[in-house]
Structures are given as C-alpha cells and as structure tokens.
Amino acid sequence: MKNYILYLLLLFPILSNSQTLKGEVFGNDDTGKQPLPGVNIFWQGTNDGVASKGDGTFEITKSSSQQILVFSFVGYEQKVVHINNLKPIEVTLEPNLQIEEVTVIKKNRGAYLSVINPIQSEKITGAELHKAACCNLAESFETNPSVDVSYSDAVTGAKQIRLLGLEGTYSLLQIENMPNLRGLATTFGLTYIPGPWLESIQVSKGAASVLNGYDAIAGQINAELKKPDSDEKLFLNTYANSHGRFEFNGNTNIRIIDKKLTTGIFVHASNLSKITDDNGDGFLDTPLTKQFQLQNRWKYNNQKGHTVQAGINILFEDRLGGQTGFERGMNPSLSNPYGINIKTNRIDAFFKTGYVFPNARTAIALLSNISYHETNSFYGLTDFDADETRFYGSAVLTRDLDVAGIHSLNTGFSFVYDDFNENLYWNNILRTEKVPGIFAEYTLKPSENLTLMTGIRADFHNMFGTFITPRMHFRYKMGEHVTLRTSAGKGYRTANVLSENIYLLANSRPLLWQDDVMQEKAWNYGITLVQHYTLLDRDLQLNAEYYRTDFQTQLIVDRETSADNIIFAPLDGKSYANSLQFDIRWQPVKRLDMLLAYRINDVKQTIGGKLLEKPLTSRYKGLINFNYTTNLKKWMFDYTVQFNGGGRIPDYNVSNISKEFSPYTIMNAQVTKYFRYWNVYLGAENLTNFKQDNPIEGADNPFGSQFDAINVWGPINGIKIYLGLRFKLDYKE
Amino acid sequence: MKNVIYVFMMVVFVGFSTNQASAQKKGNEVVYFKSSMDCGNCEKTITEYVKFEKGVKELKVDHVSNTIRIEYKKGKNSEEGLAKAIEKKGYTAKKITHDQYEKIIAETSDNEHEHGNEVHKERK
Numbered sequence: 052m053k054n055y056i057l058y059l060l061l062l063f064p065i066l067s068n069s070q071t072l073k074g075e076v077f078g079n080d081d082t083g084k085q086p087l088p089g090v091n092i093f094w095q096g097t098n099d100g101v102a103s104k105g106d107g108t109f110e111i112t113k114s115s116s117q118q119i120l121v122f123s124f125v126g127y128e129q130k131v132v133h134i135n136n137l138k139p140i141e142v143t144l145e146p147n148l149q150i151e152e153v154t155v156i157k158k159n160r161g162a163y164l165s166v167i168n169p170i171q172s173e174k175i176t177g178a179e180l181h182k183a184a185c186c187n188l189a190e191s192f193e194t195n196p197s198v199d200v201s202y203s204d205a206v207t208g209a210k211q212i213r214l215l216g217l218e219g220t221y222s223l224l225q226i227e228n229m230p231n232l233r234g235l236a237t238t239f240g241l242t243y244i245p246g247p248w249l250e251s252i253q254v255s256k257g258a259a260s261v262l263n264g265y266d267a268i269a270g271q272i273n274a275e276l277k278k279p280d281s282d283e284k285l286f287l288n289t290y291a292n293s294h295g296r297f298e299f300n301g302n303t304n305i306r307i308i309d310k311k312l313t314t315g316i317f318v319h320a321s322n323l324s325k326i327t328d329d330n331g332d333g334f335l336d337t338p339l340t341k342q343f344q345l346q347n348r349w350k351y352n353n354q355k356g357h358t359v360q361a362g363i364n365i366l367f368e369d370r371l372g373g374q375t376g377f378e379r380g381m382n383p384s385l386s387n388p389y390g391i392n393i394k395t396n397r398i399d400a401f402f403k404t405g406y407v408f409p410n411a412r413t414a415i416a417l418l419s420n421i422s423y424h425e426t427n428s429f430y431g432l433t434d435f436d437a438d439e440t441r442f443y444g445s446a447v448l449t450r451d452l453d454v455a456g457i458h459s460l461n462t463g464f465s466f467v468y469d470d471f472n473e474n475l476y477w478n479n480i481l482r483t484e485k486v487p488g489i490f491a492e493y494t495l496k497p498s499e500n501l502t503l504m505t506g507i508r509a510d511f512h513n514m515f516g517t518f519i520t521p522r523m524h525f526r527y528k529m530g531e532h533v534t535l536r537t538s539a540g541k542g543y544r545t546a547n548v549l550s551e552n553i554y555l556l557a558n559s560r561p562l563l564w565q566d567d568v569m570q571e572k573a574w575n576y577g578i579t580l581v582q583h584y585t586l587l588d589r590d591l592q593l594n595a596e597y598y599r600t601d602f603q604t605q606l607i608v609d610r611e612t613s614a615d616n617i618i619f620a621p622l623d624g625k626s627y628a629n630s631l632q633f634d635i636r637w638q639p640v641k642r643l644d645m646l647l648a649y650r651i652n653d654v655k656q657t658i659g660g661k662l663l664e665k666p667l668t669s670r671y672k673g674l675i676n677f678n679y680t681t682n683l684k685k686w687m688f689d690y691t692v693q694f695n696g697g698g699r700i701p702d703y704n705v706s707n708i709s710k711e712f713s714p715y716t717i718m719n720a721q722v723t724k725y726f727r728y729w730n731v732y733l734g735a736e737n738l739t740n741f742k743q744d745n746p747i748e749g750a751d752n753p754f755g756s757q758f759d760a761i762n763v764w765g766p767i768n769g770i771k772i773y774l775g776l777r778f779k780l781d782y783k784e
Numbered sequence: 785m786k787n788v789i790y791v792f793m794m795v796v797f798v799g800f801s802t803n804q805a806s807a808q809k810k811g812n813e814v815v816y817f818k819s820s821m822d823c824g825n826c827e828k829t830i831t832e833y834v835k836f837e838k839g840v841k842e843l844k845v846d847h848v849s850n851t852i853r854i855e856y857k858k859g860k861n862s863e864e865g866l867a868k869a870i871e872k873k874g875y876t877a878k879k880i881t882h883d884q885y886e887k888i889i890a891e892t893s894d895n896e897h898e899h900g901n902e903v904h905k906e907r908k
Contacts, residue, residue, distance in 0.1 A: 075823060086825065106825030683835040683843055727836035783829075783874075 072113045072120075074140040076103045078127055084143055087124060091356055091411050095119040095131065100409060102354035105282065105310060113137070123411030125449070128456055145499070169494075169502040169526040171536050171579045171596060172255035173197060180249055181723060181732075182678060182689045186290065186298060186321070188249070188274055189241035193719060193736075194691050196634050196648030196674045197254055198272070200241075201667075203554045205746035205760040205767055206372040206391050208338040209238045215256060215269045215598050215630040216652030216668055220551055221544065221573075223259060223267035226274050227360075228418060229401060230264060234469060235424045235439040237551040239395065243366055245319040245344065247288045247300040247777070250275045257577035257598055258522045258540025261490045261506035262447055262461055265520040268542035268573045269600060269628075279304045279315030279350045285780040292773035294337055295325020306782070311353060317346040317364075326375050329769050330742060332750040334760075336767050338372030338391070339379075356407035356414075366397040373431075374753065383429045389753035391557065393428040412451040419444040430556035431753065435475050437550060442468040461492040461506075473549050473567070480567045484545060485513040490520075500528040510543075515570045518543060534581045544571045546606040548619050555608070555617050557760040559749070563616035572603040592636040602626035605656070610666065610701040610761070612659035624657030628665075646676040652696075664699045667764045669714075671696035687723040689734075692716060700762055712764045715741050729778040736771040743767060812841055814855045815863045816885040820876040821847040829873055837861060837869045849892035851885055852877070 078087035086107025093100025094117040103109040111120070113134065123129040127144035134140070175195060182194050189210040192198035199216075203209040212219040224232050224240065232240030252274050259267035277283065283304055290298040298321040305314050320343050327336045348362030370393040371379055377390030401420040408414065425438040445465040452458035469484040490508035495501075504524040511517050522540030529535060548564050555562060579596035605622040612618065634648035650672045654665040664670075673694035680687045693716065700710040721734030743765035749757030821827055827847040834852070835843050839860025844853040854866050863879060870877035880888075 073822075106823050108823045108825070682841065685835070727833065 070113050070137055071110055072134060072137055072140070073108070073110050074142060075106075075108045076122060076124075077107060077141065077143045078124070079143045079145055087127070087144060089352070089354070090122055090124040090127075090144065091407060091409070092120060092122055093409060095121050100355065102356070104354075105280070121411070123407075125405075125407055125414050129411055129454075169504045169524040169536065170255045170259065170538065171257060171577065171581075172253055175252040175254065177250060180246060180252075181687065182676075182691075182721065186296070187242045187246050188244035188252075191246055191249065191252060193693075194646075194674075194676045194678075194689070195254065196632065196646065196650065196672075197256060199669070199672060202763045202767060203238065203761075204557045205763050206334060206338065206557045207238070207393065207554050208242075208340060208370060208372065209554050210241055211238075212241065212272075213668070214254070214272070215600060216628045216654040216665070217269040217600060220546070221269040221542075221571075221600075223263060223271040224274075225263065225271065226420075227276060227401070227403070228263070228273060229403070229420045229445075230266065230443055230467075231399070231420065231422070234441060234471065234547050235426055235437055235550045236397065236422075237547075238554050239368070239370075239393070242342070243344070243368075243397070244274055244276075245298075245300050245317075245321075247286065248276050248302065248317055248319070248346075250277045250281075256579075256596070257538040258524070258542065258575050260504070260524075261492055261508040261520055261522050262445075262463070264465065264467075265488070265508060265510055265518070265543045268544060268571075268575055269598075276348075277302060277304075277315065277317075279313040279348055280306075280310050280352060282781045283779065284782045285778070287778040288775060290773060290775040292771050294323065294327055294768065294771055296321065296323040296337075296340075298322075304782075312349070312351050314347065314349045317344070317348075319344040327768075328375050330744075330746070330767075332745070332747055333374050333376075334389075334747055334750055335372050335375055338370045340368065340370045342366070342368045356409070357405070359402075359404040361402045362400065364397075364399040366395065366399075368395040369393075383432050383434075385432070385754055389431050389758075391428075391430050393426065396425045398423050412454075414449045416447045416449070417445070418447075428553075430553075431758075433476070433556050433561075435473075435549075435553055435556065437471065437473040439472070439550070440468075440470045442466070457495065457497055459494045459496070461494075462490065464489045469545070471547065471550065475549055476561065480549070482568055483513070484568075487511050502526040512570075514568065515543075515545075532582050532584055534583075536577075536579045536581075538577045539575070541572070541574050545569075546571050548606060552608060552619070555610075555761055558617065559754075559756050559758040560613070560615060560617050562619065563613075564619040565621070569604070569606055569621060571605045573605070574601045574603070575599070586637060589638040589641075590636075592634075594632075594634045594636075596630075596632050598628075598630045600628040602656070607656060607658055609658050611703050614703050622657060624660070625662055626656035627654075629653040640679075642680050642682070644676075644678040646674065648672075648674040663709075666699050666701035667762065668698050669696040669764075670698055685725050687721075687725070689719075689721040689723075691719045693718075695765070698764060700764065702762070712743075715765055717741060717766065728780060729776065732775050732777075734773050736773070737766055737768065738770060740769040741766060742769050811858050812855050813858050813863075814853065814882070815866060816880045816882060817852040817854070817867065817870065817877040818880050818884075818888070819850050819852055819870060819878070821845075821850055823847060826875065830870060830875060833873050834866065834869050837866060840866075846889075846892075849888050851880075851888055853885065 076087045076090045077084040088103055088105045088107060090103040091100055092109050092111055101109055101111050118134055120132045120134050122142050122144060124144060127146050130142060130144055132142055180191055189200055192200050199213040200210055203211045214222045220237060223230060254272050256270040259271040285303045288300040300319050302315055302317040323340045329336055344366045346364040351359040373390035374388035376388040381387045381390060399422040403418040405416040421442045423440050428435045447461055447463035449461050452460055465488045467486040471482045473480040488508055488510035492506035495503040506522045508520045520541050524538045527535045546569050548567050577598040582593040584591045602622060605626050607620050607622050609618040609620060630652055632650040636646050639645055652668060652670060654668050655662050656665055675692045677690045695715050697712050697714045700712055702710045716739060718738040719736045720738060721732055723730055723732040746763050746767050748759040749755055827845045831845045839857035840854060841857060842855035867877040
C-alpha cells in the first residue's frame, strides 16, 4: 500500500501543469567545484526565481512554457540552461572577476594562491587556521610565507605584522571587508580577533582595489569571521599553555527563521596570570593579560538576492607588564618597581546590506562600521590616555555593462570619520578627520584569460585637501600553466603619530614630534608569476613575485640620531622597500602538503640625512611547512621552520657603527587528533628555544637613562607547549 | 639556503618511493551499499559520521551514483553495524556486491562525466 502512495506521489507532478525541477549548483574556482549557495535561479524573462540552498541544491517550479533557466551569482559568470525535461540538473558556474563580496566557501586545502583574482592574493582557510592553533589573528600567520609577525617591544606583548617588509600599518586591515583595528587599536589590534572566531583570512599584496579606500600601500589583509547562517550549531574551545595562558572561546548559531534570519553569539575570555622571567632580567617575558570579548551578530537572507548583516562587539583588556615585582593596583612611582599597564575598552558595531537585482547584472552594497576605543595606560612614569571614535561607510554599485560580462563597472562613495583625543606629556591633542570620497573601477574581461582592472578615486580630506588615488591591475593567463599579474597604484595613509607608536614609550628617551598627524604617500608596483603543473600526479605550484614600494612622504621613526629623544619626523630623502619572493607548493607524498618559501627584503629609508636599512627588519625569510593528514583525516601533523635573516639594530652612539643581529631559526610543531564531535591538539612553539639575548637594555635600572625595551628583533619567550580542545556540533540538513 | 634544497631533494625522493598506492589492505573487509542521498551535502554528512565508526579505514561516499564503499578492519565492525550508522543519519543502506558497485560506478561516470570524478577527487 505504501508503495502505491509513493508511486502516486511520483506521478503527481508529471500530471499537474506546474512541475518541480531539482538540481544543484556548483562554483568552479581554482581548487575545484564546490556547492554554491545563494545563487539566483530564475526563468528567463520572468521574476519567478529561487536561490540555491546552503548545500547548493535548489527546487524550482516549472510550467510547460518555461524552458530557459538562468543562473546568476555575484562574482560568477551568468549561465543559461535549456530545460527539456525534469531530470535533476547540475550546473557549474565559472568565476567572474572577484568582487569583494563573493561568498567564501570553505575549502579543504589550507592556503592557496588564486589564479582568477586579478590581484595577487592568498587565502588562509579554516583548515590552515587549525595548523597553528594559538590564539588570535597575530598568530594565524605562523605558516604563511608572506606575512611576518614580530613583537613590537619587550614589555607590552604587542605584536606587529609586516607585509613586503613594511609594517602592518601600511597594509589595510579589514574585518569582513571593512577597515578596522586602526588608529588607537593599531598596537594591540591583532590580538583583538580570537583565532577560533575566524572563518578565513585573505592576504593580498600590492595595490588593492580602490573600492576599499585609499590606504593599502603594501597590501590588504581581510579577516572573515564565522557567519551565523553556517552549519555550525555550537563550537567550544579551551586552550592552555606552559606560560600560564588559559583561554575559552565559544560560539553558537541560532536559526530564528530557517536560514533566513540567523544570529550568532560569540564569547572569548583569556587570562595569563603566571609570572615568567626565563631570561632573568627581572622583567616579565609576557605581560599578565586578561581579555574578555562578546559579540552578537545577525544575518538576514531572503534567498532572493537581499542580505542584511549587523553585529556588535565589546572588548575589555587589561595588560600588566614590566618588572616582576610590579602588581596590579600599584601606582607608577620611582619607589615602586617599573610597571606598564594598559587598559582598553572597545565597542564595535557594523551594518551591511546587499541586494542583487533579479536580472543579476546589477548589485548594490552598503557597508558601515563604527567603533569607540578607550585606552588608559602608563609606561613607567609616563601616562598615555586616549580615546577614538571612528566611522566608516561605503556604498557600492556593481554593474555588468553587457550581457556577456566583458565590461563591468563598480562605482560608489565612502565616508570616513575619525576623532582622536590623546593625552601625553601635558599635551591634550584633539583632532578630527573627515574624508568623503568617490570612486569608480572599470573591469575589462574579454576572455577567461585576460583581466584588466583600472580604478580611480578622489577623496576630499578636511586636513590634507583633495587627492587622487589611481590603481591598475592586469592578469593574463598564458597557456595552461602560467598566470602573469602586474599591478601599480598609489596609496595614502593618515599616520596617527602617537596612537600608532605608543609602545615606543617603553624606553628612557621621551618621544619628540613635530606634527601629531601627517599623511604618508607611496607608489607600489608589483609583478607576479604563478605556475601550475602536475608532478607525479600531484599539483605543483610555483610562485615568483616582486614588489616595490616608493614613499613620497612618510613618517620616519628616528631612534638613532639623538641621545635625548625618539624623534618622529617627516621623510627627507628616499625611502623604499623591495620584496622578492619565491614559493613552491607540492604534495611529495599523498596527503603531505609541502610549502617552501624564500623572500628577500630590501627596505631602506633616510634617517637623519642618511639612507639606512630599516632597523629591526630581517633581510630575508625562509619558510618550510609540512602538513600531513592520515587517511580520512583522523590525525593531522604540522611542522614549520622559519629562517629569519639578520638585520640592523638602531642605536645611538658616537662612533656611528651600526649594531647587527644574526639570523635565527624558529620551529613550531603541532599534532591534532579528530574525533566525531571534537578534536584535541597539542603543540609547541619555538622548539629550539631560541631567545633574543638581553631584549631589555638597562633592565637593572629601568628609570635610568640606559633603559630601552624597544630594540626587539627576535623572540622573548622560549619554548611554549600548548594543549587545546575543540568541540563542534553542526545543524542537520 | 642549501638546507632547503636538501630537504626538497629528500622529499622528492620519498615522494617517488612511496608513490604506489596500495589497494585493499590485508585483514580488512570491504562492504558496498546503495543509499538514498540526494545532495552533495548528504555526502559530507555521511562521510563525516561514518569515518569515525569503529574500524573504518577507507571510505568513499558518492551521491551521484548513490553508493558507499567502506573498508574496515575485520572483527572491529560489521556490515550491519555500518549500515546502522548510515541509517542513523537518515539514509538507507542496501548492501550490494562488488560487481554491482562497479557497474553502477561505471554507468554513472558515463552519464554524468561532467560531475563525478572531478568533484570527488577534490573532496577526498
């Protein structure tokens, strides 16, 4: 009887006039086909449409007159399919140009280089983020050949990144495609994004698209956080390491209305309370740090091309560094030990919405975020108190100018508001930046193999006047194996002299500045060559790239021409950075991923009238990373070695002989065991236990004139063992 | 930098010597199922669940041909146990023979060559 009903049900749609067509949509990008959610699927000439679900499947009703089905999705070529019968269909969309709003779909491979994007870019996915599991954005680059991470100084625990040998401030740091963690958040901002909240990171080098602003001189780093409409229902993570750091991260996604309206709640709490002084200089190797963060975000997706996302994040952090005898609650005074205390409160909110018109040739997007950041701190006897209010808003209209998508245009406008209130050495500095801007970007893509993207923007700055930002990108796929890219562009940046360099207070010489704000300008040129081959049945990827950055104006931090001060002065002379990098990616053995990379940094700037190597910058970096997973990925093993070249140590002395640091090697390893709902990881950082000798000069007399904790080039911490646990529960489809 | 080249050479050498993949290992049993998946995501769901069943050594789940091939350690699990695991996730598991499995695979790869191989190679 049951069978009869089933047969009837099966027959029913065929008898009725409107029938259901089922299918699945895939997106084809450089790692292969992946199910593509959110694709607009409609009958040509009508408004009858649906969107593909989270797993790429769809169902659409078909009347006998409807035969031509159109598939369209931002970032992919539109596809038209002739439907003659009701057999389930499978459609694969080819990527169009990468518009920044393309949905990120998780890949199995850890990190890879895109061949489609006209901008040389690298993606670090969830899989890669599992490799070096500790702890926040700053540490997510351990296995990445392009980004260097180092301590800013020996006492605050602040970490900074370098791209193309240039400080992180020259790269545009974004969260979900919106600039973030700038100004006051520059120094510690990388530790404000907990690793387990991350979904993926995109690193692109050289000039970026004008859509994202006039910043991005050396490149752009975009962090995507987990989305509330993902399959993840509950995620919990705990972590502990041998330096006394404990961490808890958790997030949960709640489906209010199916996948249409979803919300995610994120929590982070970490505490480091163990006093460690391995080098015996009387100073904490790692500051005692407490951090708490809470985030709530919402997503609405009507599955017909309209999405809205909004969220709010709060953060509290307290860092206590300096001499081991300094305790919380002590006052900065000569009769107490030397102490550093930085208290931060930050609140962040974002709102973005996008709409794709049914014809799929036009899309609009609105992005905005706002933050309030408050810092109360002291470094020894010097107080620094500041707050910043920041707003960013941008509206973009994307339009394919023809049906084939050969010509497309992005236009829009943006507004940046940045209000500072800084207090240092009896100065109260107030300043407000207001920058409305307009931009347009034209993309020509006459064939799969060629992309030309030109962009220009004009910004009307209340302090620096009107300035024009031209950018250009070119991609050409020469035959099957080789992709060539070139880029050129100008970039500007507002240097917030104090807020971005405040860690320099960890030395005895007071800071001396002419202006509390200035505009930096630079040109960046790049050429890259990516090659794909098959060697012994497995993909071999070779990458060679060269970037040059030429500064026209720059803020120079001069630590070496004065015995009395650290001087901030505008560049007077030349300043440039050359970066040459090669990497090889291959699987020598099944499931063993190998990455070999080597980069030469040649960074010079004019300091005190002389063209000198940029201090504390390694002349080269080599990286070897092996990642092995057992069959069915029940175990994962990781091993990373970094070879860091030597460099120059800035030092004020009369004899004018530069000090040097020697090359050094860092080794990390990790093992992960996966179970059905949870996994456990055990790892070690800095296995060779390499430490910089005497990271703090004059440590025995921190209030004396020889005290200097800012000449840091290597690790301060020795070997660190860590253990973590992840638990994950997914929604059933 | 010399070291890097040495490591690379070594790795290449190892790559050559272990390149020959072995098929079914001794002491392992293989079972084939016909199932009721209707989407790519089901494939993922089953894979992620069944791979953690006791004794499972190799697993191939394919939603296009609707088949599941499981290689497991003899004595650690049973055909019934594995079928149960698949059913627990809401899919049917009808046991088929090796020949039937090969036949289905051959048929589907003929019809749907646009899909099949390419995708699943990537997912493995």
